[in-house]
Amino acid sequence: MAELKDSPGDDRVPTVVVDDVHITYTVNGARTGRGSATSALSRLTTRRRTPGARQVHAVKGVSFAAYTGEAIGLIGSNGSGKSTLLKAVAGLLPPTRGRVHTQGQPSLLGVNAALMGDLTGERNVVLGGLAMGMTREQIRERYDGIVAFSGINEKGDFITLPMRTYSSGMGARLRFSIAAAKSHDVLLIDEALSTGDATFQRRSKDRIKELRAEAGTVFLVSHSNKSITETCDRALWLEAGTLRMDGPAKEVVAEYEKFTKRK
Amino acid sequence: MGAPAQDVPTYAPGELAALAARHGLTVSGARPSLPAYVRQLWGRRHFIAAFATAKLTAQYSQAKLGQIWQIMTPLLNATVYYFIFGVLMNTKHGVEDFVPFLVTGVFIWTFTASSITAGTRAISGNIGLVRALHFPRASLPVALALQQLQQLLFSLGALTLILLAFGQYPRPSWLLAVPALALQAVFNTGVSMAVARLTAKTPDIAQLTPFVLRTWMYSSGVMWSLDHLLKGERVPHAVMVALEYNPAALFINLMRYALIDSYTWAQLPPHAWAVAAGWALVCGVAGFVYFWKAEETYGRG
Numbered sequence: 001m002a003e004l005k006d007s008p009g010d011d012r013v014p015t016v017v018v019d020d021v022h023i024t025y026t027v028n029g030a031r032t033g034r035g036s037a038t039s040a041l042s043r044l045t046t047r048r049r050t051p052g053a054r055q056v057h058a059v060k061g062v063s064f065a066a067y068t069g070e071a072i073g074l075i076g077s078n079g080s081g082k083s084t085l086l087k088a089v090a091g092l093l094p095p096t097r098g099r100v101h102t103q104g105q106p107s108l109l110g111v112n113a114a115l116m117g118d119l120t121g122e123r124n125v126v127l128g129g130l131a132m133g134m135t136r137e138q139i140r141e142r143y144d145g146i147v148a149f150s151g152i153n154e155k156g157d158f159i160t161l162p163m164r165t166y167s168s169g170m171g172a173r174l175r176f177s178i179a180a181a182k183s184h185d186v187l188l189i190d191e192a193l194s195t196g197d198a199t200f201q202r203r204s205k206d207r208i209k210e211l212r213a214e215a216g217t218v219f220l221v222s223h224s225n226k227s228i229t230e231t232c233d234r235a236l237w238l239e240a241g242t243l244r245m246d247g248p249a250k251e252v253v254a255e256y257e258k259f260t261k262r263k
Numbered sequence: 264m265g266a267p268a269q270d271v272p273t274y275a276p277g278e279l280a281a282l283a284a285r286h287g288l289t290v291s292g293a294r295p296s297l298p299a300y301v302r303q304l305w306g307r308r309h310f311i312a313a314f315a316t317a318k319l320t321a322q323y324s325q326a327k328l329g330q331i332w333q334i335m336t337p338l339l340n341a342t343v344y345y346f347i348f349g350v351l352m353n354t355k356h357g358v359e360d361f362v363p364f365l366v367t368g369v370f371i372w373t374f375t376a377s378s379i380t381a382g383t384r385a386i387s388g389n390i391g392l393v394r395a396l397h398f399p400r401a402s403l404p405v406a407l408a409l410q411q412l413q414q415l416l417f418s419l420g421a422l423t424l425i426l427l428a429f430g431q432y433p434r435p436s437w438l439l440a441v442p443a444l445a446l447q448a449v450f451n452t453g454v455s456m457a458v459a460r461l462t463a464k465t466p467d468i469a470q471l472t473p474f475v476l477r478t479w480m481y482s483s484g485v486m487w488s489l490d491h492l493l494k495g496e497r498v499p500h501a502v503m504v505a506l507e508y509n510p511a512a513l514f515i516n517l518m519r520y521a522l523i524d525s526y527t528w529a530q531l532p533p534h535a536w537a538v539a540a541g542w543a544l545v546c547g548v549a550g551f552v553y554f555w556k557a558e559e560t561y562g563r564g
Contacts, residue, residue, distance in 0.1 A: 019279040091291035100291040101283030118321035130310035245270045
């Protein structure tokens, strides 16, 4: 496999290579206009193509390479395609055009969707762990750690209550604890630092540092410029689906701040 | 607006792909080979089981009676069908042991129907999960089919009570229920996977499924005996054969043969077991392969 054709001075090992990636969503039922039933009928009779379907071009030709040991921040205004790009790197949202090459299987720190509000916190820890691909033994080993980290049981035995009875902060803490229980090669974090109270935020920031030490490469999407400059050494700035800037975190964040102030 | 000039490294065409190839990187989100996919799915068996059980228990967790509904719901269903088809319409005319006959039919049919209905929502109902985590997507329809199987086991508890109440006592042939249900479960999972792919691409199919299922139910002899209904020369022989060998009718009648004394081997069409096994094998394998073929597209759009 090692052909050793690297250009001189470039001995870094890439973990994620994003090659001219475009992502287009098709949204059904996003039509405007009134009287949707009659207008749908008239669309059918006039045979206009794909009634009610609309294309959303979320990411437009982004290219970059990420290397081992890098922590990369993704910044940009709302709806600029950051989360979409992250999902494409994770292999969860297939690119419409272009390719994403990765070392191993990148994981998105997002276990929320696997959890069920009607189940107890206890059972959700097991379900979430299994959904992330942990084995039952691994979950048994880490169970106490997860519950202790979330701090759910600090004010009583809440872990045996259904998750729908939790406050939104408690739920977020348990979700982060489950998601952070596993170590990854390439870790993708989407706005995870904004959950919970001050104590929990500090605790989760420390945990992310640990995860970064274990993982090859970390991607972090955040709207907090401070957490980007604190955690990352490199930053990508996306605007309207295109890559605006790619470089050292401090420089990119400074440019981004200039841009947002001007508007 | 005066946007600043773009400040990004530029790459020659093919440069990035070459870099990736040099370091042995793999394409993210590419569909694995069929054997690898089967292995991945097997690796997720604990998740599939946990997901199915979680869905099952979550279903009644807000009800005061809780899990008692698992067995109450099928019993109430059977009562409604008995009242309408047994008492009001008097379909029982000519069918021995009508209540066990009817309840077996309803429960076995419900197993197939609800597996397929669950299949229509397997991807669309769990789109958040598909977009957040990496796992073989077939886990979802398989887990939902497994949930229906667990549900059926509760119904079989109710069915046993009804059989005993109507003087059907356990005998060795009851063991035939195990292979019959196993074949049906494989068949259901296969169809459910096919439907899951279809509805993931075209959500409108979910709206049509209830009508297809209802037509299928009425033509499978769930609440009456096909033999009695189609006796005589009213329908062509070919239609009769098609109805008798349709998978739902086969699975229902195999179960009746296993559980009910008065339902004899002679009432089953010839080669019933072989044809049932054929349905299970063909639909199970074809459904799985068909689902796998679109693995990388689930979650898009």
